[in-house]
Amino acid sequence: QVQLVQSGPELxxxxxxxxxxxxxxxxxxxxxTMSWVRQAPxxxxxxxxxxxxxxxxxxxxxGFTGRFVFSLDPSVNTTxxxxxxxxxxxTAVYYCAKDLIYGSGSYLFDHWGQGALVTVxx
Amino acid sequence: xxxMTQSPAxxxxxxxxxxxLSCRASQSVSRNLAWYQQKLGQxxxxxxxxxxxxxTGIPARFSGSGSGTxxxxxxxxxxxxxxxxxYCQQYNNWPPDLTFGGGTKVQIK
Numbered sequence: 012q013v014q015l016v017q018s019g020p021e022l023x024x025x026x027x028x029x030x031x032x033x034x035x036x037x038x039x040x041x042x043x044t045m046s047w048v049r050q051a052p053x054x055x056x057x058x059x060x061x062x063x064x065x066x067x068x069x070x071x072x073x074g075f076t077g078r079f080v081f082s083l084d085p086s087v088n089t090t091x092x093x094x095x096x097x098x099x100x101x102t103a104v105y106y107c108a109k110d111l112i113y114g115s116g117s118y119l120f121d122h123w124g125q126g127a128l129v130t131v132x133x
Numbered sequence: 134x135x136x137m138t139q140s141p142a143x144x145x146x147x148x149x150x151x152x153x154l155s156c157r158a159s160q161s162v163s164r165n166l167a168w169y170q171q172k173l174g175q176x177x178x179x180x181x182x183x184x185x186x187x188x189t190g191i192p193a194r195f196s197g198s199g200s201g202t203x204x205x206x207x208x209x210x211x212x213x214x215x216x217x218x219x220y221c222q223q224y225n226n227w228p229p230d231l232t233f234g235g236g237t238k239v240q241i242k
Contacts, residue, residue, distance in 0.1 A: 046231075048177075056169075056177065056220055056233040070229055073134065106176055118224035118231045119167055121188065123176035 013037040015107055015124035022130045023097050030093045031127045033107030040088040041065045043109050044116040047081065047092050050126070051103040059105075061116060062090055097131045104128050135159055135223050137234035145242040152208040154237045156221035161201045167222045168197055168206045170215075171236075177220065181206065208239075216241055 018032040033045065046061040060071040062081040069081040080093040094101055105127050108120035136159040146152045156166065164184040169177040179188045181197040184204060194209040208215055221234040 055235045056171075056222075058231040058233070061229070072229070072231070108176075111179070111182070116229075117182075118229065119179060119182050119222075120169075120177075121179050123178075126176055 013109065013122045015109060015122055017105075017107060017124040017127040020128040020130070022132065024133055025097055025099060025131055027097050027131075028093060028095045029097060029129055030091055031105050031129065033090045033092075033124050035088045035090070035109065038109075041085055042113050045083075045090045046108045046110065046118070046120060048106045048108055048120075048123075049103045050106065051100075054103075058118075059092075061110070061118075063116075064090065094129070097129075099131050101129060102131050135162060135225075135230065135232055137221055137223055137232050139219075139221055139234035139237050141237060142235070143238045143240060145240050146211050147242045148213060149210050150242075152211055152215075152239055154206040154208075154219055154239070156199075156204040156206070156234050158202045158204075158223055162223040162225065164200050165224045166197070166199065166204050167224065168195075169220045169222060170217045171220065172217045180219075211239070215239065 014036045016034045041064045044061045047059040049057045059075040062069045078095050083090045107124040109122040110116045111119040111121040138157045140155045166184045168181040171177040185197045196207045218236045218238045220236045224231045
């Protein structure tokens with residue numbers, strides 16, 4: 012069965028960096044794009060963008076350029092989200108989410124990771 | 134950016150009753166509208182895509198309707214496991230444009 016397993020919670024100081032991982036199993040990793048979605052405490056969902064798992068090319072949503080980097084290692088079926096120069100407002104749960112449709116992407120998500128809590132505090 | 138507005142923010146319903154959730158888009162999204170359910174401490178789950186197509190394994194008591202700017206999610210007879218937050222999401226394929234509504238919390242009356 013399809014599974015997305017994310018790395019554990021992180022506590023970071025402002026200005027530091029963090030790298031969240033998302034390991035996929037149960038399907039052909041390079042055939043489905045992977046998106047990242049942010050959820051601040053008690054808030055709704057924000058789509059951060061997606062990565063083409065076949066080419067490694069990322070696409071960032073508005074508001075998630077500059078400090079946010081998507082990458083992947085297809086040899087271990089894993090995608091990564093790195094955030095640099097962390098701010099208190101980056102405190103959130105970060106989800107990876109697999110696209111429903113094979114290929115270029117439908118922006119519908121049929122499987123999600125369990126979420127990774129990143130807390131930024133001095 | 135297309136803004137999605139959900140109403141009401143909170144809906145109090147008794148088990149067995151019908152729940153009707155609304156989602157409005159700031160401009161037409163055709164039928165490119167999905168609904169997700171999120172329970173406390175869990176990741177979202179896809180319920181509906183294409184405004185009205187149930188995802189795999191989703192019970193028939195969940196139904197979606199609408200097109201353009203006005204959409205509705207109906208839960209015909211609420212079960213205990215349905216109390217959760219529901220989000221609508223619009224999606225346009227190119228350029229990539231995806232936004233979620235603010236959510237409707239369905240709670241026990």
